[in-house]
Structure formats: C-alpha cells, structure tokens
Amino acid sequence: MGFEHTPVDPTSAERLATSGLELRLVDTAEHDDFDRWLQADQRGFHMAKATPASLAELRATTAHRRSVGVYDPQSPAPGHPVGTTQTWVTPLTVPGGATIDMWAVSSVTVSPTHRRRGVARALLEGELRAAAGDNVPMVGLTVSEATIYSRFGFGVATFTDSAEIETRRVRWSGPDAPGRLHFVDPDVLLPDAATIIDAVRSSQPGGLSYDDHFVGSVVGTIGDDRAGLRAVRYDDADGRPMGFASYRLRAHETDFAKHTATVQHLIGATDEATAALWRYLLELDLVATVRAPGRPVDEPVHWQLGDLRAATRRRRDALWLRILDVPAVLGARRYATAAAVVLEVSDPYGFTAGRFLLETDAEGAGHVEQFDGATPAGAASVALSIGDLSSLYLGGVSAATLARAGRIEERSAGAAFALERMLAVDRAPWLILGF
Numbered sequence: 001m002g003f004e005h006t007p008v009d010p011t012s013a014e015r016l017a018t019s020g021l022e023l024r025l026v027d028t029a030e031h032d033d034f035d036r037w038l039q040a041d042q043r044g045f046h047m048a049k050a051t052p053a054s055l056a057e058l059r060a061t062t063a064h065r066r067s068v069g070v071y072d073p074q075s076p077a078p079g080h081p082v083g084t085t086q087t088w089v090t091p092l093t094v095p096g097g098a099t100i101d102m103w104a105v106s107s108v109t110v111s112p113t114h115r116r117r118g119v120a121r122a123l124l125e126g127e128l129r130a131a132a133g134d135n136v137p138m139v140g141l142t143v144s145e146a147t148i149y150s151r152f153g154f155g156v157a158t159f160t161d162s163a164e165i166e167t168r169r170v171r172w173s174g175p176d177a178p179g180r181l182h183f184v185d186p187d188v189l190l191p192d193a194a195t196i197i198d199a200v201r202s203s204q205p206g207g208l209s210y211d212d213h214f215v216g217s218v219v220g221t222i223g224d225d226r227a228g229l230r231a232v233r234y235d236d237a238d239g240r241p242m243g244f245a246s247y248r249l250r251a252h253e254t255d256f257a258k259h260t261a262t263v264q265h266l267i268g269a270t271d272e273a274t275a276a277l278w279r280y281l282l283e284l285d286l287v288a289t290v291r292a293p294g295r296p297v298d299e300p301v302h303w304q305l306g307d308l309r310a311a312t313r314r315r316r317d318a319l320w321l322r323i324l325d326v327p328a329v330l331g332a333r334r335y336a337t338a339a340a341v342v343l344e345v346s347d348p349y350g351f352t353a354g355r356f357l358l359e360t361d362a363e364g365a366g367h368v369e370q371f372d373g374a375t376p377a378g379a380a381s382v383a384l385s386i387g388d389l390s391s392l393y394l395g396g397v398s399a400a401t402l403a404r405a406g407r408i409e410e411r412s413a414g415a416a417f418a419l420e421r422m423l424a425v426d427r428a429p430w431l432i433l434g435f
C-alpha cells in the first residue's frame with residue numbers, strides 16, 4: 001500500500017474530535033471535495049481563489065499526493081476544510097549518492113478563524129506518527145516562518161542564496177562552453193527538464209524527486225504566470241541536452257536598456273552547462289540586473305564574474321529535516337573521515353532519543369548502533385537534540401558552530417569539530433526546487 005492510503009493518525013483525530021473537529025483524508029478523485037481542499041490551501045497562504053482552469057491543473061498534477069483536511073461540522077460550509085496538509089514520499093539524496101525515503105509535508109494551513117487552538121500541532125504530530133508508522137526514516141518540509149517547526153524536532157539542513165547581479169560589472173572569466181543554446185517551447189522542454197533535474201538530484205545532497213507539478217511550473221507548462229516565461233536549453237558539443245534556464249524579463253520604468261531578468265530556474269547536469277546558462281543570462285542585451293533566487297550556496301558562478309562585488313547575495317533557510325530513525329539515516333550516507341563518535345540524542349517526541357555509536361571506515365561507510373556502554377577510547381562524544389542532528393545530517397551546517405552557539409554539548413574535547421570533519425561534503429546540500 002502506498003503512502004497515499006496511509007490513514008490519518010488516530011491520536012490526532014481523537015484530539016481534534018474533543019474540539020468538535022473532524023480529521024480525514026480527502027478523496028482527491030472526488031473533484032468537489034478536492035477543489036474545496038485546494039481553495040482552502042490557496043486561502044491559507046493568502047493567494048487568490050484558484051480559477052477553474054488552475055483547479056483543473058492542480059487536480060491533474062497533485063491528486064496523487066496524500067491530502068488531509070480538518071473540518072468543522074458547525075461551520076455554515078462544513079465541506080470546506082479549516083485546516084489542511086499534504087504529504088508524499090520522495091527519495092532524498094544523501095552525501096555519497098544513496099537515497100532515503102523522506103515524508104514531505106506541505107500545505108500546512110489553518111484558517112484564521114480556527115488559529116492557535118492546536119490544529120496545526122495535531123496535523124504535524126499526526127504526520128510524524130504516520131511517517132514513523134510507515135517506517136519512513138525522515139520527514140522534510142520548507143517553512144513560511146522559521147519559528148514554528150523546531151518544537152516538532154525539525155532543524156534547518158539546507159540554505160539557498162538569492163543573488164542579484166549587476167550585469168555591467170561582469171567580465172566573464174569562466175570557461176567558454178563548447179555546446180549551443182536554443183530557445184525551446186515549454187512542451188518540448190518538459191521531458192528534457194525532467195531528465196536533467198532527475199540526473200542532478202540523484203547526486204546532489206538534498207535532492208528530491210520532482211513530479212510534473214514542479215517541473216511544469218519551472219518550464220511553464222502549468223501555472224498562472226506562464227506567458228512571460230522564456231526558456232533556453234544548453235546542448236553539449238554532441239548535441240545532448242545538459243541544462244536549461246527559465247526566466248522572466250521586466251522592463252525598467254524609464255530606461256529600455258535596464259531590464260531585469262528574474263531566473264525561475266537554472267540547472268545544469270554538468271558544470272559546463274551551468275556556466276554556459278549563467279553566461280547567457282549575464283550577457284543578455286538590454287538587461288542590467290539578473291535576479292536568481294533559490295541558488296546553491298556554493299554556486300561556482302561567483303568565481304566566474306570577474307568582479308566578486310557584481311553580485312549581492314541573501315541567504316535563507318530552505319529544507320528543514322526531522323530524523324525519525326537515527327541508525328537508518330546515518331547508515332545511509334557516506335563520511336569524509338574514519339572516526340567514531342557517540343551521539344547522545346534528545347527528542348521531545350521520543351522517536352529517536354538515546355545514545356548511538358557512529359563508526360566510519362576509510363571507505364566512507366558508516367556503522368551505527370544504539371549503544372549503552374562507556375565511550376570507546378578515541379571516540380568523540382556529543383549531546384545534541386534531534387533537530388540539531390537533523391540540521392547536521394546533510395553536511396550543510398557546522399557542528400563546531402552549533403557547539404559555539406551552545407546547542408551541542410561536547411562531552412570530549414574537540415568533539416564537535418571531529419563530528420564536523422566526519423560529516424564534511426564536497427558539494428553543499430541544495431534543495432533544487434522548493435515545495
């Protein structure tokens with residue numbers, strides 16, 4: 001049985017029932033029920049009511065996800081949910097290229113008429129228990145506000161940069177790409193984009209698998225604002241599609257030579273493709289500014305601009321993770337050093353609380369076991385919360401910094417930096433597309 005049939009959590013259903021509310025799965029094959037859920041989701045994020053056309057698109061591209069609603073039978077419109085969430089299971093690429101299952105949680109909304117009486121808590125706790133019950137070892141989400149999810153054991157694991165680049169300052173110093181660029185229609189690009197994103201995500205820590213809804217939104221086959229989207233594809237010297245960029249142009253109020261190009265997405269399966277696409281955008285005529293949100297924090301382009309100050313960058317949290325099974329997730333990734341560390345993990349929900357011994361070998365494999373004994377000679381030892389361990393997991397957060405912040409307690413001298421060296425990665429984790 002797939003995740004879409006996982007029932008709602010009975011504990012949360014009972015808790016909500018004591019407030020007279022009903023928690024249930026939405027039958028996404030039943031259009032009216034699903035449309036009401038979709039409209040509640042739109043309203044929850046202060047978006048305009050979905051048009052019939054966009055409802056049809058959303059139904060077609062997201063019906064396979066598990067949609068959960070909270071209903072108030074006393075409402076004048078009892079079929080309209082007052083709380084929503086949507087979940088699905090995706091592979092999450094971890095350092096070394098293996099994948100683990102991640103229970104993705106999205107669309108957490110509670111109607112302003114029903115806020116701050118524990119509806120979101122019931123939804124979130126219910127999803128943690130549902131994922132644990134299905135033996136999914138990791139839960140992941142992105143947040144509207146960074147103040148909500150730590151209490152449930154989540155920690156931020158990846159960041160993105162929003163770059164703004166003054167094109168007139170750029171003197172391209174990167175390599176010349178041997179391939180060619182072509183404008184492509186969204187329908188033509190869609191399958192290539194899906195292949196390119198899939199190739200990248202399979203080796204990119206933090207990479208997820210993306211369905212047609214996501215890929216269609218970045219190439220412009222779906223979405224309300226698709227008319228202004230342009231897309232180019234980079235084909236390598238052998239003519240194989242290796243990357244694409246989609247972007248919008250906005251004219252300056254008074255100066256036609258100062259358009260702004262805003263990148264919807266830019267992704268290359270090779271560094272050559274990524275550089276070629278960046279160069280294309282930075283050398284567009286009549287464009288003074290290129291804006292690119294959601295970029296990896298170790299983007300090579302900043303070393304190819306010829307003027308480091310041509311770009312300003314703003315960093316933001318992206319993927320938040322919540323480990324549910326410590327041995328499963330630590331055993332799946334690869335490590336940079338051969339070492340041993342004892343992790344004393346606290347967990348407000350008890351899913352993962354305990355002591356674990358992580359031993360890594362010269363090939364980078366990790367062996368993890370629950371552990372009661374004394375810390376072995378030579379092993380590092382730290383105490384930390386499950387949220388902070390989740391932050392460290394993909395290698396995008398420094399253990400030494402968390403120790404300096406007072407979040408990790410070092411039980412042996414230098415233990416945080418020893419852990420940081422074990423977890424080090426050659427490529428910063430990146431959430432390729434937000435969700």
Ligand SMILES: CC(=O)SCCNC(=O)CCNC(=O)[C@H](O)C(C)(C)COP(=O)(O)OP(=O)(O)OC[C@H]1O[C@@H](n2cnc3c(N)ncnc32)[C@H](O)[C@@H]1OP(=O)(O)O
Pocket residue numbers: 044045105106107108109110111114115116117118119120121122141142143144145147148151
């Ligand atoms: C993964 C995602 O989907 S991220 C998107 C989150 N959704 C949004 O931002 C849409 C707009 N906001 C909302 O719909 C709601 O305000 C929600 C979903 C954020 C919160 O729903 P509520 O039902 O009011 O939350 P609930 O009453 O269950 O609160 C649970 C806890 O979170 C806290 N909390 C709730 N909202 C916030 C907030 N915006 N900032 C900080 N803390 C918050 C509450 O104080 C409470 O804390 P405590 O129990 O530890 O004392």
